[in-house]
Amino acid sequence: MTVPHPYADLLAAIPVARHTRTVLGGQTVYWVYGDADAETTLLVVHGFRGEHHGLEPVIAYLPGLRIISPDLPGFGESPALPGRQHDIATYAAWLAEFSAAVAPGAVVLGHSFGSIVAAAAVADGLPTPRLILVNPIGAPALEGPRGVLTRLAVFYYRAAARLPRRIGDAVLRSRVIVRVMSVSMAKTHDRTLRRFIHDQHDTYFSRFADRDVLLQAFVASVSNDVRASAPRIHVPVLLVAAERDDITPIEAERRLARMFADAELVEIPDVGHLIHYETPRAAADAIRRFLPLSDAGTC
Template sequence: MKTTAHQPSDAQSYFSAGLAARTQAAEIELNGSSVAYWTYEPVQATADTRTILVIHGFRGDHHGLLRVADQLPEMRIIMPDLPGFGSSAAFAEGKHSVEQYGAFISAFMAALGLGPDTVLLGHSFGSIIAAHFVAAHPGTVTPLILINPIATPALEGPKGIMTKLAVLYYRLAARLPRMLGLALLRSSLIVRVMSEAMAKTADKDLRRFIHGQHNSYFSAFANRDSLLESFTASVSGHVAEVAGKLTLPVLLVAGEKDEIATLPDQRHLATLLPDGVLKVIPGVGHLIHYETPGPAAGFIRSFLKDHPA
């Protein structure tokens, strides 16, 4: 295992001066593939310090959850780039499915010696991966935190048409000649349209920061095939289908204006959980991790105090 220093990619005031001092980057080989991950050590460990394993969303990497990690200086936070994204290689064998990503979590936790007191946190597509992993491996982690969780089938309901168009986009990009397909997937115009649609803040500087983050990291994927497989997984599963098996305490953090994981769907999901609680952040959509990391961290901190190791 190789460990190196790591600095946040963006030096603006959206990160604290102390974040870099907490940060270490490392690589590990798992089943023939290189996995990059970042550990954010607590400034000062206390009785309330927990280890939180973070699973990021589709086409993101560890950078997306940095502002949340920054707001939890008393916690030890571990954030891998999922296989096929960021600085991690694609899976050497098998499809990039929800089940395969669950197997990755098992292998990753075993390699790092993470026990059942580990907190598992998933954002967006990461919420699907995390929920299905917990349903299949009860007792492996506790508790579970889902930010902007995908609560219903993406191919159904009012957003189904847009999802089907996205399916065509990824399939087309996978079938075009390589350079043309990559150009389509990494189109700065398409990334910007997506970023503009999801950002809800009226703060121009924050919007500029969000667009810069998406421009820098949204196109960091291993190859077109792994991206298509991951996208297919992201629209084929959801949290509600395993909600009844999530018998551990679960925190849902939802955005009032989320158009991908809508608030009515989050409220329904909360009713399906045996031991769940829903917290709603007003004025934000699917980018809680960028726009309102402070309130999200506050909910996480309170939830973990209510559910100590």
Template sequence: MRAPVISPYQSLTASTPVVHRSVVVDGRTTHYWEYGPADAQETVLAVHGFRGDHHGLETIAAHLVGKRVLVPDLPGFGISDPLPVSDIDGYVGWLTGFHRALGLTRDTVVLGHSFGSIVTAAAVAAGLGTRLLVLVNPIAAPALQGPRAVATGIAIGYYRAGALLPRPLGLGLLRNRAIVRAMSVAMLKSHDRDLRRWVHEQHDRYFSAFADRTSVLEAFRTSVTHDVSEYADRIDVPVLLVAAEHDDITAVPEQQALAARLRDAELVVVPGVGHLVHYETPGAASEAVLRRMADRPRRAGHPRRTGSGRVDGATS
């Protein structure tokens, strides 16, 4: 019998209060999970990445001790209803409606991981109010240009085949355990055996929880035809970028270029990790978020590079 895979963060997540709730947004049900104390003075709204669900940000939520963290399943993923069309306008409308339905205010911090960074950045650029936008492993540059273009093209073919093949074959391709494992292996950087087993188990359990093949294809197309830099000039709130030293999807120089375009940005680069900061180093990411949340508002200015290897927004 296979031994259970224990989360390296088990003690922290087990001690974090969590409640499963749902809300109707534009006639469709969004399921979300509320972590932390319900009466917390500060709230974080966190949006997960492509093909995942709320479980992907559970470790971040647990590390944000003392904060109320709301993590919805993106439409069409986990157990949330899909959008009519999973394009960027649809996701922006959904996130804005979800924010409004829960009665959240500008005091709520908005956080997005990976594809969630595109959705949250687009929503904030379109007017979603927040006092701080946090982007973890942000997609800072176009995926259809530069050295990633070939790999992106292959991936588009994979998702298109998954949508067009007869249903059993298409679902079998999209949910193929060997392909899911290959994706997981490619993104993991840690050499810790127990951590690697747990991350693979998370991807095995949650990476194939989607409503239908069309939603997955549309969401993937959205994820590779948009990026945060597209919205940088229209984001006028403070932004914390939590990037990774070895992120194969967006390299550090591209994160630095994005930070330089934002009005008020701080870039924190987590060493020794790739695109799975939320799994491999959630403590480091959450520490940066908690510190930035505790900062007093600073005067807007262009980011500046410091000797610490991160980019900080200019101070007064």
């Protein structure tokens, strides 16, 4: 049964093209949305186990911008980087090289795990006029409201890595596990939207290169957060946070905002860690307000 895509009509009005680029010795696959002559370019970085489709609902509400959306190395259509550990340092170096080659001067946006990567890259010198972090990881995941579940996830990923490869890979791609993750994160009571969210996770959450990359990226995601980078970032920053986020509580996001030299915090009610699926228009509205009015577009 086909699951309705609630943002399909808006996306259909935005031109998109697929491209590839060699970065850090590996092929990065990326998509360019919007017109080449747009005044502002937005470079977006998706979250853990996701890929470029995940941020399309937000992109749907941002006509008038040129948006570049790569699949992180080891996820979606981008293969793993050869001979490298997929940790925050590597992902930050990859983003800096990718940005210099494909989107110099772009505004950088990171969602969830992508917020850690984007913040680290900017703190390390990636030039950008502004930084946007959606559902930023503002505190250690092991200390969040669902710290126990995070510890269970650590056990899950490490145990799967120790199993015979074929069995371990099947465990990591289990639709049952993916559905449990999806159900635990979704907050909306809209049945149609919940079906869409679960279908997105079922379709894209297991498109990782192999279990080694997945484990490396998972360890990176739970061992780091944006706080380490915040004091070294001196461009204006927008934090789009959820009041019901189970990974980073809103109080921690408020503390995180104070760690930047120049930051604005937008809090979205009645949503958790899936702002990009459940409240993409609210996120896009905040992004448009943060960008110059001439670049904001309409929807």
